[in-house]
Amino acid sequence: MKLNGTILYSCVDDEKEEEETAESETSPPPPASIVVGYALTSKKKKSFLKPKFIRLARNKGIQFVPIDLRRALSEQGPFNVVLHKLEGKDWSQAIEDYQRLHPEVTVVDPPSAIQHLRNRQSMLEVVVDLKLPESYVVKPLVVDGSVKSHALFLAYDHISLSELEAPMVLQEFINHSGVLFKVFIVGESIKVVRRFSLPDVTERDISRISGVFGFPRVSGADSSADDVDLDPAVAELPPQPLLEIIARELHHRLGLRLFNIDIIRQKGTKDLYYIIDINYFPGYGKMPEYEHIFTDFLVSLAQSKCIE
Incomplete structure (x- = not known):
């Protein structure tokens, strides 16, 4: 799905708890309307x-x-x-x-x-046609909120895929300087935060390494990259007009008001973005000013x- 720069698809997720202490009330609330x-x-x-x-x-x-x-x-x-x-x-x-x-x-x-977002195949079909890559990010097909459904693996060769439990979705791994942009959508409002993601994979890695490697759950609130001194080219947020187009298009295609999209920018480029995941009713408690x-x-x- 090309939108003001190439928008493609790949994979990552979220959902953790936060605590907040109560503050004293200053005035009686109005009656509920x-x-x-x-x-x-x-x-x-x-x-x-x-x-x-x-x-x-x-x-x-x-x-x-x-x-x-x-x-x-x-x-x-x-x-x-x-x-x-x-x-x-x-x-x-x-x-x-x-x-x-x-x-x-x-x-x-x-x-x-x-229901479109409960299954990663139907989720992928919303945004892009798949193509065969050199290395893969592998995730379970079904998205049900369980620990198992958030499992994440990097497979360096085709043969290693037999080690993983089917059904699963293969998504092309794109080097993105280890940072993703989590875009929260609430109706017509858009809020973006930076999160640390998977590390880059080099050509040397691909030529020397084989097998499947599991990763801990990434992009949670505890992996925030907003207050970290990053290279400006890495930290720069996707342009707001692009985000508005994507949000509006996905709202039209999915018929949802509450969702978030995870976006990465391909390393070494300025405007080549990939949509890597979509979640319904994400952890808004981790969104600033939610x-x-x-x-x-x-x-x-x-x-x-x-x-x-």
Whole structure:
């Protein structure tokens, strides 16, 4: 997918916890005018619904209400927005049925759209045609949030692939100076952070090394490269117009409002970028200023429904 410089595809991921202490309240919050029903895993709830975020939302008239999974969704609410990140056919069917019964409620996001990112093959098909490379990044096909699904390997030859468990996805390894750009999308808002990534592979490595090498999970919040003294050519962020085009195009193709994309710039180039991963509802708690960006997003959803 060429966009103002070549955009191709390859691979990497995220998701960890952060702690935040509560601050004292300074004034009573206004009554809730936007009710957000949420269905999140305990891990996502802990990393996303932090005290500071909850207080800011309350001050903007937003109330978060947990959805009881033991009861029919149609019996709960009323909600202005339903925010969810759960898996399973039963849950997907419940959300789709609820959308039909309550078209006035904004569901973020439709299960059918999220499904594209549960499988790395369908994820890849959204952005690029695959080609046969010299070395490979290897990841499991299914993306289910488990430790196993985040496994990452570098294979230096075809024969070594037999050592890995199928099904898997092969992605071309691109030297990128060990830095990736994690681009968070929240509706129309875009926020970019730098993260350390996999080290470069030299021609000498390819000629001398064989086999498969596993890597620890990369690009998490603890691998931030934002405050590190990097070569300016490496640290330079992708141009904002390019990011806006990519975000708009993926929003159109995927039908999602909440996702992040990992982008790398090929070493030695100025405008040759690769999309290496896409994640639904990523770890926004690790995104700078996420509290303000996300509450503004929820307010805009409610206002757009009022206009309709």
